[in-house]
Amino acid sequence: MTRVPFRTEPILTVLAQHALQVAMPLEEDELYQERILDHYEEPYHRGACPGATHAHEEDNPLCGDVVRVELAIDDGKICDAYFSGDGCCISQASASMLIEQICGRRLDEVTAFTGADMLQLFGAKLTPNRQKCCLLCWRALQSAIYSPIAVGPVETESGEQPAGGSHDNCH
Amino acid sequence: MTTATKDQLDVERIRADFPILATILHAKAGTAGVPLAYLDNAATTQRPRQVVQSMVDVYEKHYANVHRGIHWLSDQSTDLFEEARGKVAAFIGSASIEQVIFTHGATESINLVARSWGDANLKSGDEILLTEMEHHANIVPWQQAAERTGASVRFLPITEDGRLALEKLDEYLTPRTKLVAVAAVSNVLGTINPVQEIIARAHAAGALVMVDAAQSVPHTKTDVTALDADFLAFSGHKMLGPTGVGILYGKRELLEAMPPFMGGGSMIRRVTTSGFEPAELPARFEAGTPPIVPAIGLGAAIDYLNTIGIDAIHAHELRLTRLAHEVLTAVGGVRFLGPDPEHKSGIVSFTLEKVHAHDIAQLLDRQGIAVRAGHHCAMPLHKRLGIAASSRVSFYFYNTVEEVERLGRALEEIKRIFRRK
Numbered sequence: 019m020t021r022v023p024f025r026t027e028p029i030l031t032v033l034a035q036h037a038l039q040v041a042m043p044l045e046e047d048e049l050y051q052e053r054i055l056d057h058y059e060e061p062y063h064r065g066a067c068p069g070a071t072h073a074h075e076e077d078n079p080l081c082g083d084v085v086r087v088e089l090a091i092d093d094g095k096i097c098d099a100y101f102s103g104d105g106c107c108i109s110q111a112s113a114s115m116l117i118e119q120i121c122g123r124r125l126d127e128v129t130a131f132t133g134a135d136m137l138q139l140f141g142a143k144l145t146p147n148r149q150k151c152c153l154l155c156w157r158a159l160q161s162a163i164y165s166p167i168a169v170g171p172v173e174t175e176s177g178e179q180p181a182g183g184s185h186d187n188c189h
Numbered sequence: 190m191t192t193a194t195k196d197q198l199d200v201e202r203i204r205a206d207f208p209i210l211a212t213i214l215h216a217k218a219g220t221a222g223v224p225l226a227y228l229d230n231a232a233t234t235q236r237p238r239q240v241v242q243s244m245v246d247v248y249e250k251h252y253a254n255v256h257r258g259i260h261w262l263s264d265q266s267t268d269l270f271e272e273a274r275g276k277v278a279a280f281i282g283s284a285s286i287e288q289v290i291f292t293h294g295a296t297e298s299i300n301l302v303a304r305s306w307g308d309a310n311l312k313s314g315d316e317i318l319l320t321e322m323e324h325h326a327n328i329v330p331w332q333q334a335a336e337r338t339g340a341s342v343r344f345l346p347i348t349e350d351g352r353l354a355l356e357k358l359d360e361y362l363t364p365r366t367k368l369v370a371v372a373a374v375s376n377v378l379g380t381i382n383p384v385q386e387i388i389a390r391a392h393a394a395g396a397l398v399m400v401d402a403a404q405s406v407p408h409t410k411t412d413v414t415a416l417d418a419d420f421l422a423f424s425g426h427k428m429l430g431p432t433g434v435g436i437l438y439g440k441r442e443l444l445e446a447m448p449p450f451m452g453g454g455s456m457i458r459r460v461t462t463s464g465f466e467p468a469e470l471p472a473r474f475e476a477g478t479p480p481i482v483p484a485i486g487l488g489a490a491i492d493y494l495n496t497i498g499i500d501a502i503h504a505h506e507l508r509l510t511r512l513a514h515e516v517l518t519a520v521g522g523v524r525f526l527g528p529d530p531e532h533k534s535g536i537v538s539f540t541l542e543k544v545h546a547h548d549i550a551q552l553l554d555r556q557g558i559a560v561r562a563g564h565h566c567a568m569p570l571h572k573r574l575g576i577a578a579s580s581r582v583s584f585y586f587y588n589t590v591e592e593v594e595r596l597g598r599a600l601e602e603i604k605r606i607f608r609r610k
Contacts, residue, residue, distance in 0.1 A: 049551065050606055059607075081547055081563050082577025104577060106545035107607075151547070 049142045050107065058107045061114035063121070067100035074162035075103075076154055083109040083151055087117070087158040094125050101158075106151055112140050113155035125163060131156075198497065198505045203587050206237035206493075210587060214557045223557035226592040231376050231404060231536050231583035232561055233426045236490065240429055243489035244482050255481055256455060256472070270481050273488030274471070280491045281421070282412035283438055287470040290437040290444075291479050295403040296326040298422035298437035299370070301474060302399055303330035305447040306420075307368075313339030316365045318396070320345040320353055320382075321573050322375040325566040327401040331370055340367070347573065351378040351527035358387065362394035369398045373405035377565045377581065378527030379510070379536030381409070385416050392417065397443070403427055407494075407585075408534050409503050413438050425483060429490035434483035437474070444470055451476040502586040506535030509584045509593055513537045516597035520604065526579055535584035538565070541600065544607050546578040552606065553580075556599040558592075 067073075067088035075086040083105030090098040099121050101113045119139060120128050136156040137149060144152055204210050209225070216222025227235060247269060253262035255270045271286075278286045292298045307330075311317070317331045321344050328342075335342050345361050346354045353371075362369070369391040373384045384405075388398045397419040402411060407428035413421050418438070425434040439447075449456050449467050453476035458466040467473050494502070510530040514537065517523045522542035527533055541549055550562035561581040564571045571577065582596065 050548075055607070079568070082571070084577070106547040108547075148547075148551070 049144070049148075051142065054107065054111045054140075054142060057111035057114035061101075061110060062118040063098075063100045064102060064114070065100050066102070067098055069098070070100075070167060072162050072164075072166050074158050074165040076158035076161065078105075078109070078150055078154055081106065081151065083154055085109060085113050085155045085158045087113075087155060087162040089159075089162050091125070091163070096120055096123050096125065096128060099159075101155060103155075105154070108140075108144070108148055108151040109154045112136065112152040113158075115139055116155050116159060120159065128159065128163060197501050198586055200505075200587060200589050203497070204589075206239065207235050207587055208238065209235050215555065223555075226556075226558040226588075226595055228582045228584065228588065228592065228596065229559045229561050230585040230588075231427070231565075231581065233432070234407065234429055234585050235587070236429045236431065236486075237493055239493050240431070240486050240489045244431065244486045247482050247485050252482070254478055266481060269485045269488075270479070273484045276488040276491045277436055280411075280495075281406065281436075281438060282414045284414050285441065288438055288441055288444065290439070290471045290474045291484050292422075292435045292437050292474075293433055293480060294426075294435035295401065295422040295424040296435070298420075298435050299326055299399065299401065300330045301437055301450040302420050302422075302439070303334040305450045305474075306397075306443065307331070307334035307340075308337060309446075309448055311335075311338035311340040311367060314365055315340040315367045316363060317342050318345060318361055318366050318369045318391075319343070320371050321347045322351070322353070322378055322380065322567065322570050323370070323372055324376050324401060324403070325568070326403075327370050327372060327399075328569065344569070345371075347378075347570075350529075351375070351380050352532065353380070353382055353387075355383070355386070358390055359394075362391060362396060364395065366391070366394060366396040369396050370401065371398065372401040372403075373411075374402075374408070374534045374536070375527065375567075375570075376404050376536070377538050377567045377570055377579065379533035379538070379583075380527055381405070381532060381534055384418070388417050388419075404534060404536070408499075408506060410499050419443055425487040425490065428487075429493055430487035431483040434480040434487050441470065444474070447474075449473055449476065453477045455479070497586060503534075505586050506584045506588075507531075509588055509590070510535050510537060512590060512593045513582060513584075513596070516593055517600065520597055520600045522604065523600075526574060526576075535588075536581065537583070538579045538581040540576055540579050541603070544603060546580045548607075549580045549600070549603060552603045553596070553599050556595065556602075558596055558599055 067090055069090045070088040071091050072089040077084040085101055085103035088100045089096050099117045101117050133153050133156060136153055140152050210227060212225040213222040214225055251265040251269055253266045255267040257263055274289050275286050278289045283289055292301060311334055317335060317340055319328055319331060319342060331342050343361060346357060348354050371382060371387055374381050384400055391398045399420040400418045402421050402423045405411060406423040419440050421438040423436050426432040455472050456468055456476040458468045514530050517539060524540045526538040546562035550560050553560055563578050565581055
């Protein structure tokens, strides 16, 4: 999938539009609806983040779900974001949805994005047990913002930054 | 396919004793709903009317505290409670009734041994041998005992097909091995372990054996005397009984030499301001008011199991397990955890290509099929198998061929949902 441009609209406005778009033919609480399965099977930005500056991994030992979030943060903005992990449809689809939403966002917008917002973004009604799956990536993201990657930038032989080190979203 | 006539068990008649099995789920306006297929019996079984009624009868007619009052009701209650102990002793082939200790579950039974026998007998340098297929209840108490005493915990590996690597047992049984703790049946793989052989080899090496029989006593004939088991633990709720009652069986000389696990009423012969003298078996390990009514309910459950016959139960479950392997193989993309049906109890754990266990369980639930998903309290085993979670189907004698066939159709539908492109 292509990288999204830097955004200026508030996340919750996006959510409101999103809610209109996903007026589903299925029951409102349908968990395995097309939109969710699409994110599960063709996730947005699954993989390693080029030039990542921050990262955090969260797991849910009870069910074995794991999500790692990698961010390239510059000047108070998330220039790029990727996730990786393994788990149920809900944990992985919600990660894809969240990463898509936060690419290009300012950090204060991301920290203001609550767990309740995440559940709203996901859309389908979830039991408390499965809300944990849905919130896994959100928890990883909220910690990743404060988790700079310990090692410094890797020097290449020519002394240049590795590929992917610059972020067009930030400029 | 109607194999009901071939079943030795009259499952339809049996099911009439279990009102909950007639439940219709997910009925909404205009839809009929789906019948429950309860395939989560390794977690807990359902209970028949006879067991529930036995407990109602106690509460309505015979209830008082046991071994306490010199009054008519207390005598009635005590008689029923001790009668239940006798039923358990006979069911597992215990040489005497006093060797059957009522606990609150298999977990407490194992903790009792780890605390009482473990703290009195383990020391730095000693080894406790577990296996890679143990339930957390047969791992953590030993890890805790190791922390307290300085002993270490080792794990006998499993083979690729989910059986114990017995050819390595002699290598793992060292002069330092003081105790082997092993499941008679794996709660994930369903593997029936050769407990008798393991006990004989452990004894030859000078080690005691604690058998976690939570998944075996409800399904197969258990004879603690023939096994020569030192300790054996199981729970009432996995064999038609209520929750809150479990059993610890132990060899008399071991139990008599062990310090009490918990202090309180019942477990003492006398108490003075300067100390106490513990009671004889079994009261020695039954501090406080015991689970009186659950114990009597467990006795009623054993009566019920005896009318069905444990061998007929095992045979019926083996039939369902074979069918489940056939049906799931036909679905495609299924990886079975554990050995072939001939070497296991009525437990079929599996993974389905591209679909996570929790999604399987959730989608099966929509069709009324109750299964377990996750690591089933066996995280080291799942790590060994290289998977985070699995789906587990587990049978009891009231499950039907039709339920297994429904499972197959439901899994095919799940595959369709996840393979749209």
